[in-house]
Amino acid sequence: MKSVSFKRRQAIQGLILVSPWIIGTILFFLYPAYETFALSVSELDSIKGLQKHYLGFNYYRNILFESIAYVPMYQRVFKEMLIRTPLVVIFSLFIAILLNLDIKGRGVLRSLFVLPFLLGSGFIMQQIMNQGLQDEMGDTAMGTDTTSISRGTILIPREVLWYLGPKVANLVMQFLSRITEVLWKCPVPIILFLGGLQSISGSLYESAKVDGATQWEMFWKITLPMIGDIILVAIIYTLIDMFTESTNSVMANIHSMAFKSTRFEYAAALACIYIVIILVLIGVIFGIAALISKSNNK
Amino acid sequence: MKLFKKSKEKTELELIMEQAHIHEISGWEKLKHAETWKHIFFRFFTYLLLFSMAFVFLYPFLFLLTDSVKSLADLTDITVKWIPTRGLRWVNYKYAWQELKGPVTLPNSIYMTGMATFIHVISCSFIGYGFARFHFKGSNLLFGILVLAMVIPLQVMMIPMFILYSNVFGWTNSMKPILIPAIFGYGLKGGLYIFIFRQFFVALPKELEEAAYIDGCGFIQTHFRIILPISKSSILVVSILSMVFHWNDYTEPNMYLTNPKIRIFPQGLPGLYRMAVQMVDDLGYVIDKSLYNQATASAGAVLSLLPILIVYLFAQRSFVEGIQHTGAKQ
Numbered sequence: 189m190k191s192v193s194f195k196r197r198q199a200i201q202g203l204i205l206v207s208p209w210i211i212g213t214i215l216f217f218l219y220p221a222y223e224t225f226a227l228s229v230s231e232l233d234s235i236k237g238l239q240k241h242y243l244g245f246n247y248y249r250n251i252l253f254e255s256i257a258y259v260p261m262y263q264r265v266f267k268e269m270l271i272r273t274p275l276v277v278i279f280s281l282f283i284a285i286l287l288n289l290d291i292k293g294r295g296v297l298r299s300l301f302v303l304p305f306l307l308g309s310g311f312i313m314q315q316i317m318n319q320g321l322q323d324e325m326g327d328t329a330m331g332t333d334t335t336s337i338s339r340g341t342i343l344i345p346r347e348v349l350w351y352l353g354p355k356v357a358n359l360v361m362q363f364l365s366r367i368t369e370v371l372w373k374c375p376v377p378i379i380l381f382l383g384g385l386q387s388i389s390g391s392l393y394e395s396a397k398v399d400g401a402t403q404w405e406m407f408w409k410i411t412l413p414m415i416g417d418i419i420l421v422a423i424i425y426t427l428i429d430m431f432t433e434s435t436n437s438v439m440a441n442i443h444s445m446a447f448k449s450t451r452f453e454y455a456a457a458l459a460c461i462y463i464v465i466i467l468v469l470i471g472v473i474f475g476i477a478a479l480i481s482k483s484n485n486k
Numbered sequence: 487m488k489l490f491k492k493s494k495e496k497t498e499l500e501l502i503m504e505q506a507h508i509h510e511i512s513g514w515e516k517l518k519h520a521e522t523w524k525h526i527f528f529r530f531f532t533y534l535l536l537f538s539m540a541f542v543f544l545y546p547f548l549f550l551l552t553d554s555v556k557s558l559a560d561l562t563d564i565t566v567k568w569i570p571t572r573g574l575r576w577v578n579y580k581y582a583w584q585e586l587k588g589p590v591t592l593p594n595s596i597y598m599t600g601m602a603t604f605i606h607v608i609s610c611s612f613i614g615y616g617f618a619r620f621h622f623k624g625s626n627l628l629f630g631i632l633v634l635a636m637v638i639p640l641q642v643m644m645i646p647m648f649i650l651y652s653n654v655f656g657w658t659n660s661m662k663p664i665l666i667p668a669i670f671g672y673g674l675k676g677g678l679y680i681f682i683f684r685q686f687f688v689a690l691p692k693e694l695e696e697a698a699y700i701d702g703c704g705f706i707q708t709h710f711r712i713i714l715p716i717s718k719s720s721i722l723v724v725s726i727l728s729m730v731f732h733w734n735d736y737t738e739p740n741m742y743l744t745n746p747k748i749r750i751f752p753q754g755l756p757g758l759y760r761m762a763v764q765m766v767d768d769l770g771y772v773i774d775k776s777l778y779n780q781a782t783a784s785a786g787a788v789l790s791l792l793p794i795l796i797v798y799l800f801a802q803r804s805f806v807e808g809i810q811h812t813g814a815k816q
Contacts, residue, residue, distance in 0.1 A: 201705045202620025209613040212670025217635050223646035299802050300540045306794050311736050312787045432639035452645045459642035
């Protein structure tokens with residue numbers, strides 16, 4: 189053993205430590221990924237042992253060009269993602285900045301804001317949302333389309349909205365209906381941002397103050413650049429969180445397609461398209477982040 | 487912890503005072519300055535904002551709590567919203583507990599969550615240590631795959647997974663499909679925990695391990711004897727994350743834990759909610775005066791939240807500190 193160089197020994201030790209994960213990757217990631225793809229381009233003969241024969245890209249063609257249900261479904265999930273992720277990141281940054289102020293009782297407030305995390309993206313949260321909806325519906329007297337506008341009525345008195353007319357009311361309600369769900373996605377980004385904000389040294393702000401910078405300028409010139417990396421992490425976390433939650437309509441569709449209608453091949457094709465969309469989106473975000481950091485360094 | 491040290495931010499008034507070489511100023515004097523009023527005004531607004539947002543965060547919890555003790559008459563009465571007027575109906579909890587088959591499913595739930603969390607902490611710290619400290623050919627590529635596995639929702643590949651577990655490995659009607667992948671750093675969000683541990687270990691000073699090596703400690707021993715004992719905060723973060731995710735998960739348990747003997751506690755909740763819906767017909771009239779309604783469903787939800795809430799209350803402070811610690815090092 190003594191003749192083995194340090195580098196070599198380090199490599200072997202590292203491989204030993206990582207080896208369980210490599211086995212896991214082959215068994216629980218690469219194999220299912222391969223099988224999912226293989227399943228999506230073939231027809232299943234028997235479910236036992238996944239016996240199948242090659243069929244071609246029929247399912248893909250059906251999903252993308254023939255069926256009228258799925259392209260809008262992807263669009264809807266994608267659109268919702270594009271609306272919600274910035275909202276989540278902005279709100280959590282805002283809350284984190286407030287929680288980072290030197291105020292009394294911020295310890296209590298901090299733990300309050302982490303609380304919704306305990307519900308996760310689970311079933312209970314969904315039920316609470318629906319329940320709140322039903323309850324509000326009982327005494328909403330606005331328009332006929334009560335389902336889409338009644339969610340967030342805890343925030344604005346309904347009477348105010350009556351005077352604004354249905355269009356404005358609808359817009360406000362669309363926003364408010366998202367706000368609870370958006371706020372409930374915030375806990376982990378809030379914690380991430382708090383960590384980032386606390387790692388910025390106070391002397392930066394002090395010297396800026398002496399030079400006569402306003403709070404607004406300090407936010408754009410000091411706070412934002414200093415937590416740029418964390419914003420990226422928060423965006424990625426939020427995206428993954430929304431992509432993987434089981435209440436998301438693509439996930440629900442894949443699940444019901446596979447286990448209720450037992451059309452495994454079709455579900456696999458749906459999943460493959462979904463994965464490609466996610467990878468492209470995350471690639472684009474990383475690309476933009478790299479561009480921004482490049483232009484900052486110049 | 488250093489992170490919780492109050493930031494010594496000086497108010498604008500203090501800065502002005504410093505520049506003017508005024509050091510002593512009485513409270514009444516302060517009130518004459520516009521800056522002080524601005525400060526008070528700003529504080530007031532901060533509290534207003536924070537508490538109103540905290541209310542939005544808490545509103546559903548509070549609603550769940552009041553709903554869980556309502557009687558049937560209170561539930562259908564739209565004038566009753568927050569405070570049940572016809573007495574508190576604690577018996578809802580009893581029915582919910584019975585319907586969720588508490589005596590069987592709660593131990594199952596605790597066992598599954600506890601085992602999975604324990605396995606995740608051990609295996610992910612082990613693997614994370616390998617990623618953090620040892621560089622070998624292809625280690626960057628492997629790390630890339632790790633990030634990829636973290637980003638892709640593994641649930642979408644559940645069809646081959648399901649067939650692999652049930653037909654190839656024969657893990658039907660057991661908790662193996664949930665516990666065994668955790669040994670290999672997979673399972674529910676395994677990649678995330680490896681990532682968290684890696685971020686933490688990279689930031690640790692190397693001197694400790696070097697000292698251990700010189701004293702003849704092997705690398706595996708070093709990990710368990712030297713590294714793990716000093717990384718309590720990241721262990722706590724991973725434990726809580728893994729615990730909460732496992733406790734709240736429905737997708738995997740619904741696929742694999744179909745036998746009533748190994749069902750877990752929250753799995754019965756959808757059934758409870760379904761009964762609650764059946765109670766009311768399309769026009770909102772109560773058609774079924776059975777024991778189960780919205781209130782029992784809410785009581786069930788509260789019951790299933792209670793264990794993690796208790797654990798969280800104990801670990802809350804160090805959890806927030808720990809996650810900040812790992813988050814700041816990105």
